Amino acid sequence: MPEWLDDFLWTYQNLVHALGINGLLALSMYVVLAVGQLSLGQAAFMGLGAYSSVLLTLKLDLPFLAVLPLSCVAPVLFALAIGVPTLRLSGVYLAIATIGLGEVLRAVYLNVDWLGGALGLSGIPGRAESWMIFGLLGVAILALWAVGRSAIGRAMAAIREDETAAQVMGINLARYRLGALLASAVLAGLAGALGAHSSSFIGPNEYGFEPAVTILSFALLGGIGTPLGPVVGAWILTLLPEVLRGFSDLRLVFNGVIIVLAVLFLPEGLLALRMRRHAA
Amino acid sequence: MTTLLRTLALTLHYAGLFAVDRVDLNVQPGSVHALIGPNGAGKTTLFNLISGLVAPTEGTVLFRGLDVTSLPADRRTALGLARTFQTSRIFGAMTVLENVLTGLQPRCFAGLIATVLRTPAFYREERALVARARDTLHMVGLSARADLPAATLPHGEQRLLEIARAIAPEPALLLLDEPAAGMNPAETAALANLVRRIRDLGTSVLLVEHDMGFVMDISDAVTVLNFGRCIFQGTPAAARQAPEVMEAYLGQKVAARLAARAPRMTV
Numbered sequence: 001m002p003e004w005l006d007d008f009l010w011t012y013q014n015l016v017h018a019l020g021i022n023g024l025l026a027l028s029m030y031v032v033l034a035v036g037q038l039s040l041g042q043a044a045f046m047g048l049g050a051y052s053s054v055l056l057t058l059k060l061d062l063p064f065l066a067v068l069p070l071s072c073v074a075p076v077l078f079a080l081a082i083g084v085p086t087l088r089l090s091g092v093y094l095a096i097a098t099i100g101l102g103e104v105l106r107a108v109y110l111n112v113d114w115l116g117g118a119l120g121l122s123g124i125p126g127r128a129e130s131w132m133i134f135g136l137l138g139v140a141i142l143a144l145w146a147v148g149r150s151a152i153g154r155a156m157a158a159i160r161e162d163e164t165a166a167q168v169m170g171i172n173l174a175r176y177r178l179g180a181l182l183a184s185a186v187l188a189g190l191a192g193a194l195g196a197h198s199s200s201f202i203g204p205n206e207y208g209f210e211p212a213v214t215i216l217s218f219a220l221l222g223g224i225g226t227p228l229g230p231v232v233g234a235w236i237l238t239l240l241p242e243v244l245r246g247f248s249d250l251r252l253v254f255n256g257v258i259i260v261l262a263v264l265f266l267p268e269g270l271l272a273l274r275m276r277r278h279a280a
Numbered sequence: 281m282t283t284l285l286r287t288l289a290l291t292l293h294y295a296g297l298f299a300v301d302r303v304d305l306n307v308q309p310g311s312v313h314a315l316i317g318p319n320g321a322g323k324t325t326l327f328n329l330i331s332g333l334v335a336p337t338e339g340t341v342l343f344r345g346l347d348v349t350s351l352p353a354d355r356r357t358a359l360g361l362a363r364t365f366q367t368s369r370i371f372g373a374m375t376v377l378e379n380v381l382t383g384l385q386p387r388c389f390a391g392l393i394a395t396v397l398r399t400p401a402f403y404r405e406e407r408a409l410v411a412r413a414r415d416t417l418h419m420v421g422l423s424a425r426a427d428l429p430a431a432t433l434p435h436g437e438q439r440l441l442e443i444a445r446a447i448a449p450e451p452a453l454l455l456l457d458e459p460a461a462g463m464n465p466a467e468t469a470a471l472a473n474l475v476r477r478i479r480d481l482g483t484s485v486l487l488v489e490h491d492m493g494f495v496m497d498i499s500d501a502v503t504v505l506n507f508g509r510c511i512f513q514g515t516p517a518a519a520r521q522a523p524e525v526m527e528a529y530l531g532q533k534v535a536a537r538l539a540a541r542a543p544r545m546t547v
């Protein structure tokens with residue numbers, strides 16, 4: 001690695017890691033939106049990944065490359081428990097079922113001693129490396145891009161446009177919705193583990209409703225035409241507070257305004273690129 | 281010859297209304313079968329019951345000898361059932377070709393891993409799908425429109441696209457709900473030819489249509505519904521003579537005149 005890049009990464013390591021991790025979170029939102037569903041549980045999935053990964057590291061001292069895949073287990077189990085009953089139905093049931101998930105889990109983290117209570121868990125070794133974060137982000141972008149340009153992607157686009165017509169095309173709606181939610185739980189779980197092992201501490205307040213709204217605004221700002229859109233949205237919203245230091249108190253207001261503006265004026269996102277699925 | 285589609289005492293009861301009332305329908309393979317009847321007779325509801333979008337209150341749907349009554353719509357499509365809607369439900373944001381490719385979903389087998397890894401098998405299947413989709417567009421005369429956004433097509437072509445999307449996987453039975461509605465006479469004549477070609481290629485057709493010339497011209501069998509009940513089943517020639525059919529339609533004319541005075545909702 002050239003010396004200047006090394007220096008740069010050292011100085012801005014937190015910000016660089018945040019860009020990659022928020023990119024993964026934006027993608028975890030994207031896969032759910034791509035089948036026409038809305039989840040407000042992305043931060044909760046991330047929190048499950050973060051807490052379980054930290055316990056595996058601190059209590060069992062597992063190597064981080066084993067911890068990473070295991071950190072997806074808890075988010076996936078919660079996604080199954082919430083998704084199986086709600087995703088059979090059309091409508092906003094997933095959004096309703098996930099809206100309180102982050103706050104419920106926050107109460108659990110706060111009140112269970114071995115989860116650290118209000119103090120959270122600290123002394124986490126910084127085992128998340130930039131190459132892991134950006135490697136996973138790159139793989140996720142490529143995989144989602146490949147899925148978008150295929151029969152599976154066409155089925156997802158059909159579900160977004162007209163669920164009844166999609167079903168008549170032979171598309172099993174529940175299967176696609178649940179598959180998307182599970183993929184989203186995996187991405188959020190990985191992001192949680194990587195985030196936790198980038199900072200030395202995690203606490204119960206990092207995974208509630210507020211970060212869930214921030215993650216939603218990543219995807220809405222970038223648009224869901226291609227998987228790159230949400231990642232760019234995440235990067236803009238991660239860099240802006242750094243540029244506009246001093247306005248950090250207004251962050252949530254800012255995210256709220258973005259959601260409203262995006263829904264009103266940019267229904268396809270900032271990168272109003274449509275997903276082109278020209279086959280072969 | 282086994283019956284392709286059979287409904288046995290098929291019934292759907294909405295609050296205070298039998299939209300479909302003990303209907304026994306038999307569609308033979310290789311036929312064009314017309315389903316006619318006044319507005320509100322229950323034709324679209326019967327289509328929804330057959331295609332699995334609505335569950336019946338009572339009764340049975342047999343398709344290719346299988347009891348599909350409790351199968352969801354997507355499983356029935358996989359068995360070879362296809363349909364269009366009374367008001368087109370094409371995917372407007374997709375291109376014309378992508379619409380037909382989406383209709384080929386029953387022929388898509390590439391799994392998630394093959395798709396992500398872009399295996400040779402994935403490309404082979406995708407090429408075969410595109411070839412089939414282009415053939416189907418050619419058949420309905422929309423080849424030149426393949427790469428246009430579907431929403432930009434004029435009405436008549438959107439209806440043809442919806443038919444192309446439905447027949448692309450070569451279903452055993454195609455349900456057409458008022459396919460000629462809003463078409464001019466030239467388009468209607470072309471549609472009649474298309475329906476015959478679809479039948480000759482091995483897809484039986486059950487269609488709802490108000491244009492009696494069209495129905496008499498292309499149908500091998502006619503079923504007449506009125507107030508959810510099947511009041512006639514037979515040949516087009518016999519339907520023309522049947523007094524109960526005349527009555528249903530005359531009643532309709534009077535009713536239409538009355539209803540024209542009050543705003544009405546169509547479902």
Ligand SMILES: Nc1ncnc2c1ncn2[C@@H]1O[C@H](COP(=O)(O)OP(=O)(O)O)[C@@H](O)[C@H]1O
Nearest residue numbers: 294299317318319320321322323324325326547
């Ligand atoms: N979702 C519904 N709820 C209540 N009544 C309905 C519903 N859908 C249709 N109907 C009624 O069922 C009857 C049959 O409607 P429909 O099948 O659309 O008739 P057709 O297609 O023959 O014109 C009508 O009286 C209609 O008002």
Ligand SMILES: [Mg+2]
Nearest residue numbers: 323324325366
């Ligand atoms: Mg109708």
